[in-house]
Amino acid sequence: MINKAIYLLFAFCLWLLIIGKAGKPGPEYYTLKLPDSLPKPVYDFSKNPLTKEGIALGRYLFYDPKLSKDSSVSCGFCHQQFAAFGHFDHALSHGIMGRVTSRSVPTLFNLIWQKDFMWDGGVNHLEVQPISPITNEDEMGMDLKELITRLQGNKTYKRMFKEAFGTEEVTSQRMLKALSQFMATMISFESRYDSVMRHEPGVTFTAEEQGGYKTFQQKCASCHKEPFFTDFSMRNNGLPYLPSMNDIGRMKITNNTADYLKFKVPSLRNILVSSPYMHDGRFFDIFQVFAMYDHGQEKGNTIDPLLKNGIPLSEKEQRQLYMFLNTLTDKKFINNKDLKEIMIED
């Protein structure tokens, strides 16, 4: 009789153990779907494996205005999905209390292949990139320590950090890793150009687009290299220097005069939905960009050797180029439900 009771008790304990385990599962791993033809990402996922909960936390953080000093500006405030996470219609990014910075909002996608960040390449890793806009006085103006304290006191975050990382502890490292997980899922390789390249049935370039692609390959592709449509380098493209802005570009980071007026080569993917253009957003129309390369450059000492004779573009070439660039818009990406803004309620 006693033996039986012991067995029953043992079985009951075992059952409790199993139920208990099932009740608190670890985070669920998530695999990014990437086309096979792409090179290996630069971002090291082994140190921050993607999980559904990690991505969800990153998305929540991305759209939470509490990350700014006066809770008015979130990351998504400037990085708008319909503009490929650039800032629609704003030449210069702006932040809390109406403050304005000196550069335009870069688009966000395919970041896991990018070695350095910002227009001057001053930030060396995806994970530490968000610290810049969060703490910059003219953007979110928030003290990092104060932010961590703010998140620690929030019930939703306690729950979400626990789901993503196993405990409620909020650290800057966890916050930055979660943000990186979400940003890692911003992948854009579903444009019509991609379908054409993959020989998907029924998808072809029109004659105009094909002409534009040829012009692109001849005149743009050495810097705006496929498949990313950038080679991630820093160059002086001959954009005239504006004394009122006094932006010396990469030289601010390296103190090297050879880097004067050099800025990151932006991707041309989603280019027609992410105007305005250039590091200071001075061109609202892509045809102004064509015109600059055709006849509007300022050729200083550091001008890129590939661009020192400009890029002559006839009217026809410009029109066809526009048609081609239009095929680089990834509608699936800018409408991707998993990246959409979410309401932050507390």
Next chain:
Amino acid sequence: MRYWLLLFCLFILQWADAQLLKVCLQHTVNGQPVVLGKTNYQNAAGDTFNITKFQYYLSNFSLTDSSGKIVKLSSECFLIKEGDEASKKLSFTNLPAGQYKSISFMVGVDSLLNCTGAQNGSLDPINGMFWTWNSGYIMMKLEGTSPSSHLPEHMIQFHIGGYRAPHMTQRWITLPLSVPVKSGQLILRLNADIAILLNGISFRQSAGFMTPGTAADKIADNYQHMFSVGWHNNN
């Protein structure tokens, strides 16, 4: 049986205790101890100044024994802050028995840790020792005021960093121990002299810089020589 167990525990404790190295940091200016905000000091250029903040990273501690073998103690980065006594006392518990003739360490943070993403602990960017606009750690920070400074509020502000060639500010330091010491409970007093850190600096000409570059490299060359072993004690 119980006594044996107790003896065994005592033995383990004894053994663990015997392997301890403590490094205590002390900050001075020309022999005068540093007191934040209060004391006035003078640099070689004759400028009077006070210090409101002095903090820096030390990492990669190792000892060299009498046969020349290097014993790595820890790859941990310690953030030393004047005014925070706990941060000025470092303990290493994994010191093997032996005779040691010198101690080596790095001022600053390994290049790799400067460029591999979000870090934790002493390297957490909330400690205010990380540059956000030009990624990388501030290896050493000295702030204060001096009537000679032309900056607002007469402040002096030196943030020394840079991990990429040609402007690298990490420095390796090896200091001999005056007599070879046996491991035991070894306590080591390291003195850092800010007068040496400020060698060649006149606040009238330059009261601060906060970017990687030649000026920061010079200060790094200075801090390579600012440390000395005050005394050590072998129990």
